[in-house]
Amino acid sequence: MVDAEPDFTWLPDLALRTLGGAVIWANDDLFAEKENLINPGPATYRPASFGHKGQIYDGWETRRRREPGHDQAIVRLGVPGVIRGVVVDTAFFTGNYPPEISVEALEIDGYPTPEIIAHATDWTTIVERAKVYGDTRNTFEVSSQQRWTHARLTIYPDGGVARFRVHGEGRPDPRYADVPGLDLAALENGGLVLNCSNRFYSSPQNLIFPGVASVMGDGWETARRRDDGNDWVHLRLAGPGVIGMAELDTSYFIGNSPGAARLTGLTAGGEWIELLPRTELLADTRHRFAVESDAVVTEARLDIYPDGGMARLRLFGRLA
Template identity: 70%
Template sequence: MNTPSRPTGHTHFLSLPDLAARSAGGAVLWANDDVFAEKENLVKPGPAEHRPATFGHKGQVYDGWETRRRRGVTEDSHDAAIIRLGVPAIVRGVVVDTAWFTGNYPPEISVEAAHVAGHPSVEELVDKTEWTTIVGRTGVNGDTRNPFETDSDRRWTHVRLSIYPDGGVARFRVHGEGLINPDFAENMTLDLAALENGGRITACSNMFYSSPNNLLLPGVARTMGEGWETSRRRDAGNDWVEMRLAGQGVLNAIELDTSYFVGNSPGAARVSGRDGDGAWFEILPLTELQPDTRHRFRVYDDRPVTAARLDVYPDGGMARVRLFGALTPAGLRDVCDRWEAST
């Protein structure tokens, strides 16, 4: 048995995006067993739901992954699932959420990770991949969000969740920092704020209804719940969010998307940028916004930026923020350095 890892008391990694979530491009590629509840439920973005005494032809219907009861159990008997992350990433922590599993949760888990280039087949991942333990075999509680901090600075593309010996897990969250492959960064126009390109939220005034990480997810929002929404302000201030870009770059276009925010979109917004620790400067002046609309603006300022700030007036919700541009030579070097340092 591996040296146990303990649930962390320092859950700051929870502010980082869940890069295993389906909404971030993650997917469950394989599980050795999911006879009671489908493995794909592990990466659904929302919390697990439960309706008591709801039975299908295989038993109680669970919003999670549940395997059959093992017989002839030995110490090493276990079930496992392999998840592909939405983007290569440095994993800072994981959450094994056993919500609603009370008499059928696994008493122990472990988590391993691997970096596999390209688009490996399931067979390659199961039979030919070398896995590294990032959370040693350790106990978990039922009907609980069990968080575990990790300490590896290597980049990973896939993770493997093992449960001992069997049972159910509602959700599996993998929080970390995305990295862009330099091969897809040179001489290209990118969304420099996107999670899949290494962008990250660094500060936010208010996240009462939903996380600002949603602003940087790939694709379009499908509901209001897939964006960022603040509580209603009752003072003279305004809400804001700050983000670190993939690297130093020069912006050429901005998209502020209020899709699905009909009666609660901001009345106006402003976008600022800065380079390193320099002063903030205005990129998009205070501009009125419309509800349920994708707003696009050209940028003609050639000053490089490494961070951006979105101010919304006075409050409200935004579905997505896109900051299109190209990396500077210095920005590309930084991307290459981070990529090489994570091998």
């Protein structure tokens, strides 16, 4: 007897906040914040808990539409990959859930702004417009075999969704398939932060801790600068090595992430060389950038412009 195919909800949720997922855009979230869509764990509800906008919901809720149209939210997957199914969970939304939904997906390189992604024209429908029910885990299988980086949930015409789960299998970015996997900056591998320009809100040592940040306080955050300078952090690597990829993670830093960053390395001969030119960053995003230099470096310096917060810094490569 052959076992039945496993339920797709057995697979990991690629959009999960704890994997680095983020709700990067929504056209409206007046009543309840879009970020709640990908929070770990089930939604909760406390009756008669009112804020200045009404009953507080653990989910995403838009205002009542008074004109034709629909509402949308875009999730950047924490782990890009193949989507096997989605769950549109309307838990506790009983008189204010959307009657119908659809889901689209997109694969895009680099880190364009949320506005550019929202107006992209090459979204692919992976769940056709379908009926949903209130206070229910509405499940939809997906047959696409393509790798996706973003998912867009559309609700018709408005209303509330507690959680949006995107179950699937991770697929690596082929551009980085050959990058050695040792994090030369990691504390557990021997990396150490030697100095920084400012540590007003939190320690820069957090940058090289294991795992992903779970809140903004898990990272490094500087005070607001009121001059023309910029903040920086200086690290000793695990040993002399060649860096192939830099991961600059601004997760949870939404209104206080740096506008840009630059990475340099110190060679054994005492020369500082550029590894990553000044590059614009997005808020609440785990960025990955290829490092083209083959130079062996022993230390690294990350400059952020002009100030702000960073959750993690990973410098993947190999020991020389």
